[in-house]
Amino acid sequence: MSIQQALDALRTDTPSRVAAAADLEQLAAVEAETVGKRSIIAEGRRSLGAVPETDRKDLGRAINEVAVELESLIATRRAELERSAHAAALASDAVDVTLPGRAPKRGTIHIIQQALDEVVDIFVAMGYTVATGPEAETEYYNFTALNFPPAHPTRLESDTLYLDYGDVPEEILLRTHTSPMQARYMEQHDPPVYLVVPGRTYRSDPLDPTHSPVFHQVEGLAVDTDITFGDLKGVLEHFAREFLGPEAKVKFIPHFFPFTEPSAEMHVWHNGDWMELLGCGMVNPAVFEAVGYDPDEVTGFAFGMGADRLAMARHGITDLRHLFDPDLRSMEQYR
Ligand code: PHE
DSSP: OOHHHHHHHHHHHHHHHHHHHHHHHHHHHHHHHHTTTTSSHHHHHHHHGSSOOOHHHHHHHHHHHHHHHHHHHHHHHHHHHHHHHHHHHHHOOOOOOOSSOOOOOOOOOOOOHHHHHHHHHHHHHTEEEEEEOOEEEEEETTGGGGTTTTTTTGGGGTOEEOOHHHHHHEEEEEOOOSSSHHHHHHHOOOOOEEEEEEEEOOOSSBBBBBBSSSSEEEEEEEEEOOOOHHHHHHHHHHHHHHHOOOOOOOEEEEEEEEEEEEEEEEEETTTEEEEEEEEEEEOOOHHHHTTTTTTOEEEEEEEEEHHHHHHHHTTTOOGGGGOOOOHHHHTTTTT
16 A cells, blocks of 8 residues: 555544544544554655655645644544533532532430539539549449448449459449549548539449439539538428429438438429439548548538439430430430
8 A cells, every 4th residue: 555545544534533532532542543653644754755756745745734634633623522521520510509508417415414414503503513533433432432341232243343454453343323523522622522523323234214334423512510411401402493493392211321321312203203313411420531531520411313314304204215325316306
C-alpha cells in the first residue's frame, strides 16, 4: 500500500472512530494512532526525504491536508467531550439549595438523670454541696469504714460484684451504694458537712421488673454540732414535698443499717400506695471514729435514695427494665 493509499484509508476511517470515542481517554488513543508520533502521517513525513523531488511537494501537501483535517476533527470532538464531562460533574456535584434542611435528631436527658439532677437541686437549695466518687471502690470504703462487720452477708459475692484487679492490696468491687462517699468525704473535710452524692451503684441482681444490677442513688450526709433525728425528718419530708408535690405524705419505718443508728426507711404515699424511697438514720459514732471525727463533738444524719424508683414514680413506669431499654422509642415516650 502506498502512502497515498494509506492516507486515503485514514481519511475515510478516522471520522467514525473520532465520533465513536466515548470519552477523552478513548479520543486520546484515537489521536495517537491517527496523527500521533507513530501514525501513518508521522511516518509519511519522515519518509519525505526519500521521495523523488518531483513528488515530494504533492505528497507533503497531501499529508498536511489530512493531518490538518483530522486534527481539527479531533479538536472538535475533544471540545464536545470536555463540555459533557463538565456538565456531568456539575450535575453530580449539584446542591439543591431549595431542598428543606434535615433537622438533626434532638436528644433529651434520660429520665434517671433528670431525677438525679432534680434531687440534687432540691438539696443544693438547702445549702448542700455536691460531690461524686469512684464506682470501682475498695472493700474498705464500701463496707469496713461503714461499720459492716467482717463477715456481713452483703460482702459475699452473691450480693456484691468484685473486680479482678490482679495483685492489689485490697479487694476492689463495684460500689453497692453511694455511702462510701460519706467516709471519703469526711476523711477529707472537717465538719460541718452538708453533702449530696449522686451516682451509679451496682449489685449482683438479675434484671427483672424491680431489680437491676446497675441502679442509681443519691446519698446525703449532714454533720454538725447539734443535728437530731427531727432534722432528718424535716429535711427528708421537705424533699418529698418538693419532688412529689405539696401533698406528699411520708412515714418512717424502723430499719437497720450498720452505719446509722437509729435507722429507718422513709416511705412515701404515691399513686394510692406506699412506696419505699430511701434508707436513712443518724450517723453511727463508729463511722465518725473511722474517719477521724470526734463522736462527742458532732452528730449527723445520712440517707440514700433510689433515683430509678423516683423516675419511675414520676412517670408512672412499673417495669424498671424500660429505663434501660436501648430502643429509643421507650424513652421518647417520657420527654
Ligand atoms: N446505703 C443504704 C442502701 O443502699 C442507704 C442508706 C444510706 C441508709 C445512708 C442509711 C444512710 O440501702
